[in-house]
Amino acid sequence: MNSMKRYISNTVESIPPSGIRKFFDLVTQMDGVISLGVGEPDFVTPWHIREAGCYSLERGYTMYTSNQGLLELREEIAAYEKRRIGIEYSPEKEVLVTVGVSEAVDLAMRALLEPGDEVLVPEPSFVSYAPGATLACGTAVPVPTYDIDQYRLRPDILSRYITPRSKILVLAYPNNPTGGIMYEEDLEALRDIIIKNDLLVISDEIYSELTYYGRHVSIASLSGMKDRTIMMNGFSKAFAMTGWRIGYACGHQDIIGAMTKIHQYTIMCASIMGQKAAIEALRHGETEMRKMVDNYNYRRKLILSGLQEIGLDCFEPRGAFYCFPSIKKSGMSSEDFCEKLLWEEKVAVVPGNAFGSSGDGHIRCCYAASIPNIEEALERIDRFLRRHKEIRISNIV
Structure with a gap:
């Protein structure tokens, strides 16, 4: 087959494929794999939320909505954020419903960046921010964070990376992949x-409800920061609604207006059935959400103690649903460790360098998996480590 790569944009060609999806694609081709890879709840969306989506179809809600999203949903989002972080957003002017938070990030970067503008991205970080900056003609600037600091962004380190071209700082806390949080x-x-x-x-702030030490604090709630902050959230994690693809952005009306303009031409609007389900989630979903968070907290403690018992150093995650243990003692790179673990023991985890060079020497383990799967995965990882330790010793001898 003839190659068509000469037609591909140099910008797109320069972006590596997602390190998360690489392992996800391998898992789908193998039987008997326990996946601690993709960050997706193993809970099904609560029934009353699913029922709201189904009922919307039965009532004939199959049409477009306003580009910004249903006003009814935007009103519920504004009320929810006032309860959650204490900020009042205008549903008419300061809230935009998007196709997941990923679209919100993309819209914000395209609305704000000029060629040469820099985006400061604390790492390890979710895989979308740096490519999003590149696709918006900006330049991503990695800013390292460290386990010794509980993966909090230190102001002195941030200051070293700021230049006259710096325009946006990405703050993603609770953090994927480390589980770190930022305190007030x-x-x-x-x-x-x-x-x-x-x-x-x-x-x-997609993981804001999954905070296990105190209450999440949004930087938008600090004095002088509301207008400077595009606050993003969604329904995927806390309400187990990943496939519904409903997120939102809240911020100054000028910025939301610019984002909406791009949204009009590229997406039109988020699914009306998903929006109807999201209304139900915000109105009546907190009880089920709290049950899920309590369950994640139990799993968090289970996997953390298990990883430490089998000899992997691991920072205690304080939010989200990920552990980020160091595998440096194994003598393998993150990529080698994950590939060998997958083929030898059929456990899928994600190499830490998928989240930036700061993550090398680590792996990401998602504990949104079931408790039996977590326990079995820990046994397999333990067996894997013991076997490779014996191999290293025999090679030395």
Whole structure:
């Protein structure tokens, strides 16, 4: 077959494929694999939310909505965010319903970036931010965070990476892949730097309800930060609604207006059935959501103790549903470790370098899997480590 690569945009060609999806695709081709790879709840969307989506179809809701999303949903989002982070957003002007938070990130970057503008991305980080900056003609600038700091972004380290071209700081806490969170005092320390350098903030708060130490604090809630922050959230994680693809962005009406303009031409609107289900989630979904969060917390403790018992150093995650253990003692790179573990023991985890160079020497383990699967995966990882330890010793001898 003839190659057609000469027609592909150089920008697109320069972007590596997602390190998460690489292993996900391998898993789908193998039998008997336990996946701790993709960050997806193993819970089914609660019945009353599914029923709302089904009922919307039965009532004939199969049409377009406003580009910004159903006003009824935007009103519920504004009320929810006032309860959650104490900020009042105008449903008419400051809320946009998107196809997941991923679209919201893409829209914000395309609406704000000019060629040469820099986006500061604390790493390890979710895989979309740096490619999103590139596709929007910006430049992603990795800013390292460390397990010794509980993966919190330190203001002195951030300051080293700011240049006159810096325009956006991405804050994604609770963090994927590390499980790190930012406390109010951490955000206060960043605020002065952000304002002094005239930065805007993309605050991805999709895991905000999955916080196990205290209550999540949004940087948008700090004095002087509401207008500088595009706060993003959605329904995938806390409400187990990954496939519904409903997210949203809240922020200054000028920025939301610019994002909506792009959204009009590329997406039109999010699915009306998904929006109807999201309304039900916000109105009556908190009880089920709290049950799921409690269950994640139990799994968090289970996998953390299990990883530590089999000899992997691991920072205690304080949010989201991921552990990020170090595999440096194995003597393998993250890629080698994950590939060998998959083929030898049929356990899928994600190499840490998929989340930036700061993640090398680590793996991401998602504990949104079932408890029996977590327990079995730990046994298989233990067996894998013991076998390779014996191989290393025999090679030395």
